[in-house]
Amino acid sequence: MASQVSDEILPSPGNISPNSPTNSAGQIPLEQPPKLKGRQKLLQSLQRMSSSPTLTRRGRSSSTTSYRRDNKASLSCVSLSSTSYSPCLGNGSSSQLYGGLNPRPATPGCSGSPGEPQGTNARIRLMDTDGPGFTTPRTVPLPSDVRPASRGSPRTATPVGVKVEKEVITPESQPARTLDFWGDMPQELKIEIFQYLTPQEIVCCSSVSKTWNEMCYDGQLWSKVDTTEYYSKIPSDVLVKLITCGGPFVRDLNLRGCVQMREKWSTDGERISDLCRNVVKFSLEGCRINKASIYSFLLRNSRLEYINLSGLPSVTNSAMKVIARSCPQLETLNVSWCNHVDTTGLLRIVQSCERLKDLRASEIRGFKDEKFTLALFKRNTLDRLIMSRTDLTDNSLKMLIHGENPNMDILTDRPIVPPRKFRHLDLHQCPEVSDDGLKSLAHNVPDLEGLQISQCSDLTDESVMDVISTTPKLSHLELEDLENLTNITLVQLAESPCARNLEHLNISYCESLSDTGMLRVMKNCPKLQSVEMDNTRVSDLTLMEASFRIRRRGYSDELPKVGLRLMIFDCANVTWAGVREVLSSNAYIPRASRKPVSTVVTVTQTPDAGSSPETSTFVTPASSPSPSPAPTYANEIIQLKCFYGWQMTVDEHTKRVLRGDLAAASRLDRKWAEYMIATEEAGAAGAGARRRRRRAREAERLYNEDEDENDAYGVGSISALGGRRRRAQSGSSCIVM
Template sequence: MAAVGSDEILPSSGMASPTSISGQVPLDQAPRLKGRHRLLQNLQRISSSPSLTRRARSHSAGYQRDGKASLSCVSLSPAQCWADPSASSPSQIYGALGTNSPPSTAAPSPGSVRIRTIEALQNGPQTSVPLPADVRSASRSMLRQSSESGLEEIDQTTATDAQQVTQEVKSSINFWQDMPYEIQMSVLSYLTPTEIVRCSLVSKAWHQKCFDGQLWSRIDTAEYYTKISSDALLKLITSAGPFIRDLNLRGCVQLREKWLSDGEKISDACRNVVNFSLEGCRIDKTAIHYFLLRNPRLEYVNMSGLSSVTNSAMKIIAQSCPRLDTLNVSWCSHVDTKGLKRVIESCPRLRDLQAGEISGFDNEDFMQLLFERNSLERLVIHRTDVTDESLKVLIHGKEPEIDLLTDQPIVPPRILKHLDLHNCANLTDDGIRCLVRNVPLLEGLQLSQCTELTDDSIMEVVQTTPKLTHVELEDLDKITNALLIELAKSPCAERLEHLSVSFCEALGDYGMLAILKSCPRLRYVEMDNTRISDLSLIEASYRVRRRGYGTDLPQVGLHIVAFDCINVTWAGVREVLSSNSYLPRALKSSSTVVTVRESGEGSDETPTPSSSQSPLSPIMPVLKYPKEIIHLKCFYGWQMTVDEHNKRVLRGSLTSANNLARKWADYMMAAEEAGTGGAGARRRRRRARDAERIYNIDDDDDDSLGPFVGRRRRARSGGCTVM
């Protein structure tokens, strides 16, 4: 191994600095480094290679932080590893300042600062070997090239790895399977029953999830009872049995055999049903009894029209269903008031009793029980044998105390809200008068086809029922326009929504105009087979137009039934059509636009109405539509035109609707003219044919934006005979 040259200590007579070769540094000006500078000053590089024969630097150099060469080890002490091996004392390396003695005799004096000066050995012998190529520091250009190539390789490798990882992630992630079961059920709950059944065909796992009872807590077969088989319906009921709360099997006649063979299985599976409907089903008596016994939580029971329902079923309901709130046994021919009496005695929560076409309502003892309970809010006893005396017992009770001043019975008022007595032939004015001042909460009253009733009793009732909204007086021959005028003056006029006076042939425009003017919330008016004329239709159109205009699409606000009215002509129907698509001139010709003015970044863009056009803002017309329109049911020969006109208005095509009404009016006028005789009959018939042709070729292919934009017309050029 080559000998390492010793460092030379050169004396200097002048001031010495850390960067000068020689000189003397005063003791009082010696720099004192602190912190990391003091630590880094003593860092020296010690090579780990024993075969270094040449070096391109001095024997000892301070550690540089920015150096790119690798370090094998670091010494923190003033090491002597670079000293000459022949030197045996520190005096050969360090010398005292201010002495000119040779290095061999130099010795440091106490208190002096030792400064080591290093000579460059440019022409000296090679004392170290170069670093290996893999650890040798390179130039900046070489480093940049190598770094760029390395980065490219790293990017390629990273992209490849990322692609592989992505593929692995895609192949390993299954969102549906990894999703919690509760969330899967929540997602499936948004599907309709038909869609859930279709999804069950995907796989076995999906089949199990789709028939989970959580999705079938409500089974209403009203929409698909004609499309589902008895086996599928039975499987659905039994699989979701404990979860079912609402079970509506209305019209499911296909379950008749299943009730006979698997009735107990269905009843055992469904133990928590709250609302149960069997209307229109074919079921035997045993299955009904077993199902009622297994479901003590029943609150709503609808068994109307079932001949298999008897008083025995009423007894079971009274014993096992104390929470019953609604019971519908209308048209059950084998049920009478004896069975209903047990239900009323055992079910204190009963609020709704529908028992139409049931015998026994002339029994005053049963009516006395209803009077004492006073818990019914809805009582439907249409087509029954109720009489004036039994109705009085229902309202007054037996032998009530009479007020001497008013001659009225002193009894608590009834809480009835809906009373249906239509087609009770035994009722007269004497029985209806018992309702006066005793049903202040009454909202619906149905007295249709009670042929013995007159204006007097009904007037007294409507004057004392301020919350009345629903009145049906169909087929009452003895009522007149005076009743309608009194109804328009009554306290319930502001709330009245539904009025039915069909087949009351004595009623005409005089009474109906008063109703239309005084009842702003009217929604349904049935007045077919009456003496009303076009005046009533015109007044109804005017009242609906007064409900205003808006930017939303129109909605049906008033239903009018006026067919078989001999005084209603096509002119009145045309007035209704024109009113439905009518837009005031002020709204049609106004130049109100919505503009958005551009301002600073922080300002908000606020649409402002402006009558002038802004060059930077697009013009957006504000389309207006009637808020509500009339749905008219009239003569069947005109009904198709009326329905098509309503369809166009409801979707906002007012221009198209106006064109249809105009063409239909031209056709009707030409048809009337063609039917007259005398001079010019041929010309009138020709005009009628032309009007019919124009009316028949009316198309609705183009949907206009409204009254502001005209519709695009289809080319109607004459073609050749072949085409």
């Protein structure tokens, strides 16, 4: 078996000079071959001819086979008779690519023909590759430095030792770009940022630059123009500019109290009406505006849902006619205190505006007209109806609730009508309403949440109790100045289904009401937030019950908040002791939540008359605190409005409790109590008057003095034993201070 060998390149003697000339093909040969003559030159030419690839394309056989023509041998057969010759190494281009290397056939035992000169150039010799198992390819690849860069054009190798200088082309230096954060920001983001500013801040920013001025008066920022907070500070020119810049973007226009616009409505009213055509909420309460501007604005805004024209003398029934014709989507209308409007104009609105839910018409004439109340009955879409200070009568109120000639239930003797959708009904100061008219509300307003029947002097317990017992959702009840009301109404209120939802109660100037009814109300109404009891017969018992109910709402680590507001002006039975009970309850902490306090006991003993006294001090250590933090503040406290002479002390005490300074609040409570006691003693007659007056002055001095150190009294008017050390002065006794 022939041994497996690989191709081998025999190096030629000598080194190649870097300055060697190149051949005609542009290649650098390893060594200049000698010029051949005679037979050798002829054989080399024949070898090139026989190895040419054109012979294959012409159908001629390869030079490695025995080539015969007419049974005669040719010269090419003589030079290519070896069977181990490879055509790929003997083609005409091999000598050119290899720079003069002679790719002649060779055998392992012979390095060349006998006639060739030895050592003239390097040769490529093929080793034995005909043996079995040979896997090495029989072709030799071109060196990487002479491979052609493209088809048909070989790449010239760089001679060894020659340095090639490369020209580096650097781009022209450009100035560093500065980041303009605000300038590169999209316009939409800028507008979004400006929307977080208040109107006053936006107007101030408009003076920064011309660009900012354009952005600040962009219409997207003024979709809501509400001048409630700055109506007295903004000039009329700036206000007109805001409205006109907003233009079609304005949807909420509230000009309440802008009296400075009086002249602008005459000059720019038409332009404002032309630009603002998409307004949904419109309020002119307290403004000075002419009729033409009102009519022009109402005619051009058919999408109005909320209109507030209260207190405008220029609003008449003609304006109501315009609203009824051009504002079909109206839901809320406020025409209170418009002296030139009556129910004749409101009737057109009720008949035309099918979505009307809120009608506020205080001090409007014509509510005794049953035709108007019958139209309200047929509409039955109102959630809120305000008819205070009107000429409403019992018959018109019955027409509003029962309609005209309703069918009667035989068993209950009540009219069979659909229930009304009223949630808030205001009938206060309607002097012509009596029990007969108010009873019509019973069983017909199940969704009623707010009822105001104050100053209806003819109402009694009978009608009020019927309404209270049939309105389970009632949360606000106004019963002010009902002289005929008694404690029976309060007891019925505490037992009615609405007691668990009641939040606001007003019984001021009901002089017949006392603790009998209010104690039941305080006990059975857990959600009470406001109680007005001016000029009633309630006493300190009601305040104590209210304090107890507020304490039951719990304690926590968070600062307290106001949970109940009590008004007890001019209540003859309320004393400073009841007020102090409320203050002490606000600063009260449960016993388990108090901080441990060390008790200091000083004992002075005198055994004999001639011996010196002996003093002993005992300190009781504080108990160890509980592992879990206990609550320290009440969840809710009482805010009290009382006699004006006590109000400053009450307000200061409430401020200290709300900020969590319970020790300071307790100290103020104690000093105020000492001052009140001394004042009462100073006013008493009899023996010791001078001594009591002196003690009163001393108590007043201590009350006015603001001590910063913490005293021995605990929080919530509970004093600890000991505290500040005091030395007892006694002859032969033992006194524990």
